[in-house]
Every structure is written in structure tokens, then in C-alpha cells.
Amino acid sequence: MTSDDAALRDAVGRLARSFGPDYFQAQVDSGGNAAELWAALGEGGFLGVHLPEQYGGGGAGLREIAIVVEETALAGVPALSILFSPGVTGTILDRSASEEQKARWLPAIASGRERWSFAITEPDAGSNAHRIATAATRDGDSYVLRGQKVYITGVESASKIMVVARTGTDEHTGRGRLSVFVVDADAAGLTKTRIPTVMNQPELSWQLHFDDVRVPVSDRVGEEGRGLAVAFTGMNTERILTSSICTGIGRYALAKAVDYAQARQVWDVPIGAHQAVAHPLASAHLHLTAAIEMTDKACRLYDAGNEVGELANIAKYLGAESGLQALDAAIGIHGGNGVSKEYQLATYFWIVRMLNMGPVSKEMILNFVAEHSLGLPRSY
Structure with missing residues (x-):
């Protein structure tokens, strides 16, 4: 991690934690759209960090917006709107729109004045x-x-x-x-x-x-x-950023589970001293780490202008799966508390479960890898 990466993670993390899980749930319960969080991310320049500077963006790359997505999820405020607005549509415009269209649309997306x-x-x-x-x-x-x-x-x-x-x-x-x-x-x-x-x-x-x-x-x-080629410039981005939101939620859940396993004592020792508790958390950490590394590799190659269809699919598969594994392990280790809203774990379950189904299901990713990575006959 570079010093710039660390600074970005710190800045986004501090901002997102100032909202946190209580704010997230209050927005859900009240029918809100997290407007305050969105505005703060926009004012900080984080929503358009990957878009061209001439249109109000930060001039960085997919790797930087992936950090923003992961850190907001890690703080308990996962923002799917980042995937679809600056992530997918912003990238499609950057890669495929005319200069007139970019000037007309990108500044509002980069600043967060508009969501698409x-x-x-x-x-x-x-x-x-x-x-x-x-x-x-x-x-x-x-x-x-x-x-x-x-x-x-x-x-x-x-x-x-x-x-x-x-x-x-x-x-x-x-x-x-x-x-x-x-x-x-x-x-x-x-x-x-x-x-x-x-x-x-x-x-x-x-x-x-x-x-x-x-x-x-x-x-x-x-x-x-030529719309399929145009759309896929954003859909590969979507798959990579889906991994980031899932690994962020996974890291959020794992951190809560580790704290709980260290604090809760049964038979005079922390429950984390028992392998039946420790091993699922260790396994979740291993899989999250692998997913994060693969996602980072996909981002780097994308930003370098390489074709990343295979890596985008692999990153999405690993990120979604590892995020769900970590969240499920965290819920299980909390026992009955794991499904209590007070502990703010199960409330994120369906987000990660849904992201294992789409965008692009795990099964379709396996079909893609079997055919295009391994050279096996097409199965559908």
C-alpha cells in the first residue's frame, strides 16, 4: 500500500465512520437515500476520484474508487449507489461518450450533484x-x-x-x-x-x-x-466494485466477530481461544485477503488499459463469496445475538447474499472461466 493509498483509506474511513451503522439503519427505516453521506463523499471529492480532472474528477483510477467503495462498506455504510452512478455510468461515459456528452454529464456525476x-x-x-x-x-x-x-x-x-x-x-x-x-x-x-x-x-x-x-x-x-461493447466498459467495473463492497462488509463483520470472540468468556476463557470459534474467523480472513489482492490486481491492470474480463469475473466471485463467508461466520459466532439488530450484523446479510447472485451470478462466472480460461466446451 502506498502512502497515497493509506491517506485515501484514512480520509474515506474517517468520513464514513462519522455516519456508521446507526445512520445506515436509520436511513433504511425512514426511507431515506443517505443524502448526507452522499453529499459528504461528493464534497470530499471521493465520488469522482477516478474520473478525469477536466470534468471535475480526481484524475485517479478504478483502484481509487474501489478503495472508496471498500472503506465505506467497512464503516458500516455500504453504498450501492457508488457502483451504479460514478462506478458504472461514470466509467461508461468516460470511456465511450463524446467530448460534448462528457462535458454535459460527467461534472454532475463526479461531484455527486446527480445520481444515475x-x-x-x-x-x-x-x-x-x-x-x-x-x-x-x-x-x-x-x-x-x-x-x-x-x-x-x-x-x-x-x-x-x-x-x-x-x-x-x-x-x-x-x-x-x-x-x-x-x-x-x-x-x-x-x-x-x-x-x-x-x-x-x-x-x-x-x-x-x-x-x-x-x-x-x-x-x-x-x-x-455497438452498445454491448460500450456497456461492458462499465460492467467490468461493476463486477470489480461489487467485490470491493463485499470485502468491505466482510472486513466489517470480521472485526466485530474478533472483538466479540476476545471479550466474551465461557468457562473462564475467551471463546476465541476455542478452535471451533477461531478457525472460521481465520478462514474468513484468508479468503478476504485473497479476494482483496485479486481485486487490486484487476484494478491495476484495468487502469493500465489491459483487458480484464477474466480478472473482473474472478474478483467478483472471490469478493462476494468471501464477504458472505465472513459475515456468516460473524453471525454464527455471536449466536442468538448475531440475528439481533442491536449487533448490526444480520442486517447486512441480504446485501452480500444478493451480490453473490448479481451482477452476474457465480454460476455464470464459473461458465466463463471454464470456457475462456480453461478452454472447455461451452456449456450453455
Whole structure:
């Protein structure tokens, strides 16, 4: 870790701890969107730390925004909005938007004045983007969007939604030719329906219906029909940052478990003196460390301009799995206290459990590794 890394971790950690788990739960219970935390992160320059300086960012890289994501989660205030707004949509704009679009949109994202959401998932195209059915039809100087998206996160706080839609079909493969559009969150014809879930987080889940929503051609990001390549510049980022939020929660849970194992005594010794208690925590530490190192490697190579599809998938798999392992071990070691809201552990369970399923499920990552890393026959 460099001195700059340590300084960034310290600054973000101190800020996030000034909010902490009590603030996080109060936001969930009251229906808040963690606006105060978001504003503080924006004012500190942390939300846009990875975006170009000319657009109000910090000029650093994915490695630095990953630190921000991990440290906020470690402080008990995991912020999924960072993944989707500056993380995914900010990166897509930085990598694929025109200079005019960057100047128009990036400053508000980098400063945190605006939050954006990212909409790709559909009822019949969860892990197969080629089956996206939401269509964008060219009509003069606009496109007309028709279709639906499901399980889209953070729409309640979004000023704009980045939407992946079909603009044609490949005549040889039958696969959709996709394009990426920026849609106003209050656009005429856009209907938003909340999906009730057990998630204990400020960001909500939504179903979106596009009924002849008009989008100017000037709000298409990248070339028409090249949207999958455009989207994947942000989706690899999303997978890496998902690892960071999960390892942050895992480190948060592990620290609480270690403190509990040292303080609680049964038969006149701390329970941490017993291997049945100590070994799950040691195992969690090993797996978290491996995940963090792999995530850091993915960030470094991404920032150096390398292709990181394999590493992004591996980092996401290891981070999500190790975060869930650490949290589960911490809950178990607390016994009945582990499911009490007072101990602020089980309240984070569904965040990490959900992030093991998506973005991109563990099974699809294993399919990717089997085919592309090992050269095995395609299984789906």
C-alpha cells in the first residue's frame, strides 16, 4: 500500500465512520437515500476520484474508487449507489461518450450533484444480454423506446437512467444489436414500479416500463449497434466494485466477530481461544485477503488499459463469496445475538447474499472461466 493509498483509506474511513451503522439503519427505516453521506463523499471529492480532472474528477483510477467503495462498506455504510452512478455510468461515459456528452454529464456525476442508475436486466434476459427485448426505434432526430427492465437499483434517487436497448438484429446470429441511451428519469412514457424486497439498504429495486419514451439521438452513447461493447466498459467495473463492497462488509463483520470472540468468556476463557470459534474467523480472513489482492490486481491492470474480463469475473466471485463467508461466520459466532439488530450484523446479510447472485451470478462466472480460461466446451 502506498502512502497515497493509506491517506485515501484514512480520509474515506474517517468520513464514513462519522455516519456508521446507526445512520445506515436509520436511513433504511425512514426511507431515506443517505443524502448526507452522499453529499459528504461528493464534497470530499471521493465520488469522482477516478474520473478525469477536466470534468471535475480526481484524475485517479478504478483502484481509487474501489478503495472508496471498500472503506465505506467497512464503516458500516455500504453504498450501492457508488457502483451504479460514478462506478458504472461514470466509467461508461468516460470511456465511450463524446467530448460534448462528457462535458454535459460527467461534472454532475463526479461531484455527486446527480445520481444515475443503470438499466440492462430484463425479465427474459437476465444473464443473456443478447436477448434484450427493449427496443429503440429511430424516428428522425430521436429514438422511441418500448419495453421493460426489472430489478433496477436506485431509481428513486436518479436524475437519469442509462438504458441498454436493442436497435437491430444481427442477420447471421439472430442476436440483438444493442445501443446505450441516457434517459431522463422523469421522461414522458416512463413508468416506475417499486419491487418489494427483503434488502436492508437505502437503494430500492424497480421495474421500469418504457411506453414510447423519446430519447434524442444526441443522448445515445457510442455508435448504434455497438452498445454491448460500450456497456461492458462499465460492467467490468461493476463486477470489480461489487467485490470491493463485499470485502468491505466482510472486513466489517470480521472485526466485530474478533472483538466479540476476545471479550466474551465461557468457562473462564475467551471463546476465541476455542478452535471451533477461531478457525472460521481465520478462514474468513484468508479468503478476504485473497479476494482483496485479486481485486487490486484487476484494478491495476484495468487502469493500465489491459483487458480484464477474466480478472473482473474472478474478483467478483472471490469478493462476494468471501464477504458472505465472513459475515456468516460473524453471525454464527455471536449466536442468538448475531440475528439481533442491536449487533448490526444480520442486517447486512441480504446485501452480500444478493451480490453473490448479481451482477452476474457465480454460476455464470464459473461458465466463463471454464470456457475462456480453461478452454472447455461451452456449456450453455
